[in-house]
Amino acid sequence: MSEPADVEPQRMLLAVDGNSLLHRAYHGGFGTDWRDVEGRANWALRGVLRIIGAAADRLAPDALVVGFDHPEHSHRRVEYPAYKAGRPDKPAELVAHSRTPRR
DSSP, X not given: OOOOTTSOOOOOEXXXXXXXXXXXXXXXXXXXXXXXXXXOBOHHHHHHHHHHHHHHHHHOOSEEEEEOOOSSOOHHHHHOGGGGTTOOOOOHHHHHHHTSOOO
């Protein structure tokens, strides 16, 4: 059955929590030792791209957006200071790689 002429087809936006996915990919690929030409770990980035690519292939969204928290300023941290209470710190290798200026 086709839709009535006055009904627009639904569109899909794939919205991704970049920080969460980056951490998942980092820990999921830990030990693969994929590194960039300067020796920095890049398995997390490869994992994020692989996961997003697979999701986009499966869901065929009309648009995709990936959001990341600001590393120092976060509304969530101000409004809910206990947000990450009890969580271990990020691995130093992941922090260093994500804050390295790009050329």
